[in-house]
Amino acid sequence: xxxxxxxxxxxxxxxxxxxxxxxxxxxxxxxxxxxxxxxxxxxxxxxxxxxxxxxxxxxxxxxxxxxxxxxxxxxxxxxxxxxxxxxxxxxxxxxxxxxxxxxxxxxxxxxxxxxxxxxxxxxxx
Numbered sequence: 554x555x556x557x558x559x560x561x562x563x564x565x566x567x568x569x570x571x572x573x574x575x576x577x578x579x580x581x582x583x584x585x586x587x588x589x590x591x592x593x594x595x596x597x598x599x600x601x602x603x604x605x606x607x608x609x610x611x612x613x614x615x616x617x618x619x620x621x622x623x624x625x626x627x628x629x630x631x632x633x634x635x636x637x638x639x640x641x642x643x644x645x646x647x648x649x650x651x652x653x654x655x656x657x658x659x660x661x662x663x664x665x666x667x668x669x670x671x672x673x674x675x676x677x678x
Contacts, residue, residue: 557590558649563611564597564662570610577611581624584668591647591667593655598662608662615666625667630660643667 561580563573573596584592599605618624628640634657635641643665644650655663 556649557588557647558593558653559584559587559589559591560593560595562595564595564607568607570606573607573611574614577614581618581666581668585670589668591643591650591665593653594664594666596662596664598660612664615664623669625669627667628665630655630658630663630665633657633660633663633665640665 561576561584563576563580568576577594580592580594583589594611596607596611597605599608612627612629615624615627619627626639626643628637628643633640633653633655635644640656646667650656650665
């Protein structure tokens, strides 16, 4: 049985923003095909103290994907808390997330992404 939650280390190997975006697109598709419902993206926070390029760029990309309906809910690591309404909705839908080590830790280096079951636009003619 496939787990409904998977973790992806986007930051591994210190990719460029473009490479990280390609990895994100690929990982989302692999997750969708594999029955994964929530991806925990580890993109890092950056060493500048204000958030790195990957974090900012990937969150913009995720907002665009969400607006187009290609992904479901997203929760930034700093909001990944039982006190956040979107986080609670994910926890209710996927109770296994309650075991996540980053829950209630305000980890700015992660983002949780709900995978929709609909096909992406590129899959349609």
